[in-house]
Amino acid sequence: MGNSSEAIVHIKHLTKSYRRGEQTVPVLTDITFDIPTGEFIALMGPSGSGKSTLLNLIAGIDKPDSGILKVGGTDIALLSEGELADWRAANIGFIFQFYNLMPVLTAFENVELPLLLTPLSFKERQERVELALVMVGLSDRMEHYPSELSGGQQQRVAIARAFISDPVILVADEPTGDLDRTSAEEILAILDRLNKEMEKTIIMVTHDPHAAKTAHLIRHLEKGELDVEN
């Protein structure tokens, strides 16, 4: 990962369409682009442009129809379902617009969740989770349930959950879409730190130009096609 000029995401002639009833609706048509390791990229575009689909494909929760999709050197289109699950656990951290925390688990337990897929002992997990929550500034909220936290706090828990297993890539789908300005700023600052200090590659989908400015690179999608690189 040392060489930051090497592409961590390599996409060539990628297409994806959905069946809606009898009709086939194309979402992505012939996408080709690379994301260099350590990049913080924002994908922008109107709703229905296919930006979320592209993100899902890169994150390995959806499968392309055709084309090459290499993430971290692995051709993830070729992985079986089970292999893909393990791959995600090891390589991808997710941040969602609505945080997607388990309402019945505490902040600590939510962050701990991805570590349950690793062979770490409880003691090791505890250390890591506490450290992660300190990093997002929630060391005093560990035993709180999501319903007892504000939106911004919930999203910070979700971010801690995303990087706890030390993935290569963080994918964020509208991470500030449901937040007020101040909370959004906090979230973007944390993402920026994760990119700069921990060298995480971050791919963020957003339609908020202000949020996109935090990223180093902005790409626009429109009707399933990527704009020409500037």
Place this chain on the structure above:
Amino acid sequence: MHFLKLILRNTLRHKLRTGLTILGIIVAIVAFGLLRTVVDAWYSGAEGSSETRLVTRNAISLVFHLPIKYQDRIKKLRGVTEVTHASWFGGVYITEKNFFPQFAIDAKTYFDVYSEYIIPPKELTAFTTDRKGCVIGRKLADVYGLKIGDTVPIRGTIYPGTWKFNVRAIYDGAEAKTDTSQFFFHWDYLNESRKRVIARSARTTDWVGVYAINISEPSRASEISGEVDKLFKNSLAETRTETEKAFQLGFVSMTEAIVVAIRIVSYVVILIILAVMANTMAMTARERTSEYATLKALGFSHLFISGLIYGESMIIAFLGTLIGILLTFPVAAMFSAKVGTLFPVFGVSLETIYMQAIVALLIGITAAVIPAFRSAQVPIVEGLRSIG
């Protein structure tokens, strides 16, 4: 009407859940109906018996018999029109599983007293003239495929040996509740055979199980009963006389514990389905908290919201019960065919159907109480905020 339309649409929103709940209610209603019918069948012997016919047995217990000479003495009493007798044979037809009662009877008088057993005159004559002849009920004939002219072997448990009888007549019941699963043969045949086998122990011959007495005035039943018993007071075999109905109810009361248990269990199934139904309504109301809050915000009353929930609950309960009641009949018929002659009379009574309908009403209302109350209580603001 909009209100009804809304309820109906709501009911159909979760087709799977509504379908499963209705299925559960069907099962419960059928089970409830079947159990009640079993209890009814338990009492059918008493139900089908007469309040104007008297039965005289040995005062100690049925195990002790009565001398045959009592027949003439009873007959002489004023108000007695006919006296006949029957003795429990307690035999086994092929295997223990084939249970039906056999009685050794007084062929000359029995069917005069028991006029509800209808036999074609020709067959009756054929029976009375064949010492080894027997009369069987229609249900018995159907279950075991017996017909006139067949020979039926019965192995005695009280009277040793295998006894062979010729089917000479088949009787039908005058009413649906008449027991047509009985087997009758000549007491004379039993008695003569016994006399030949144990000549020296005359004590076990010339005795009969019970006397059945027809009286001219039903109002004098208890008076005549007393007279019969007085007749044999302080004799070797004292008697106890009561109406046939009381006599039969005495039998049922001996196994009362089982009847009570079945009754209790029939209510348990209602509780089970009530839990299922209440759960469905609770979940439904919970999921629609924000919808109900919206309706309230629009100005609909608590009553309207409660009405929606009660209405939905009643529709589900009603549909399940309707199908359940309709299915009770074929299921009861199947059950009856399966158990054969164990329950001589087995039919779904009108009362059972009413009970099923009442149960449905109760389930429908009870299941909605808590959800309706909760939904009405939730403040609008809080309700609007809740998702799922």
Place this chain on the structure above:
Amino acid sequence: MAIPFSYIIRNLITRKLTTLLTAGGMALVVFVFATVLMLEEGLRKTLVETGSPDNVVVTRRSAETEIQSVINRDQAAIVESQPEVAYGINNVRLTSKESVVLISLIRRGSDKSSNVLIRGVGKTGILLRPQVKIVSGRMLKPGLSEIIAGKSIADRYNGAGIGEKLYFGKREWTVVGIFDAGNTGFDSEIWGDVDQLMQAFRRPVYSSIILKMNDPTKFQALKARIEGDPRLTLGAKKESIFYAEQSQVLSNFIRYLGVALSGFFSVGAIIGAMITMYASVANRIMEIGTLRALGFRRNNILSAFLTESLILGAVGGVIGLVLASFMQFFTISTMNWQSFSELAFGFTLNSSIIIKSFVFALIMGLIGGFLPAVKAAHLSIVDSLRAV
């Protein structure tokens, strides 16, 4: 590692009402299931422990019960002189010639009567049944009109309490003692002096002969000799087997009824679990999608939901068993169809019943949760993340 247990448990706790109603429905089914097994076990225990494997019961060959059996004095003498008979202290031959009849007694606090077995015993009668202990009053004296009553009878029948009098066989009999037979069938009997009873009932024959063997392994030889003797028309059975056979019909009835009811009812409870689990899946679609995105596999999701429904079943099982365990305080008394006499028995809980009931509850949970769990595991990640 799988999805944490706390996640599963807390999801159930969050929806208290639904969880409780679903588990409650299952608890009632488990209650019925366990109660029936306990009843069957209670009956089995009562009748099996009535008989001792060292004792042999000799009755007339065709008779299924002592009531139907007749043994005359000559036959009795032959049986008593068999070489396998054991001798007790003072060289007493351990055989008991007994006379067994039924008397009809009125239950306390009602006008209903039941058949109670009255057993005439000799001096050795009590020696052959070491489990029988006089708990109040004294043993009856031979040659007098004295009787002792089993504890199940004493409380429940008019005139059967200590110091009370019963009238039968043209005499008054005084209850001089109450005996406890350790919850065996003897608790439902009345005992008197065999000679006095035979005189009173004018019954010159015995019903059965009980003998203790000096060497239980010689039973086959004894049986063969008694059953092969042309002077005897008798059969011999080990006492334990003799009594076990008496419970067959009633115990089968309880078992079949129980299995049918539990099967029928469990359909209702399974449907309840299914509704709950489907709702549980529907409410958490987004969570399921998130878990899958985080790298949990379909199998993890499947087992998490199956565990959830298994817990529902387990909770139902525990509640049902706790309820059922209270049934141990109750005794049921009914007529045993085979012996035609009253028999009291309790609900017996043992580890095998606990395990069976609990497994039954888990199976209900498993079946109810299976389809919803499969549905949860097969949701597409993208679709479920999109669901709000």
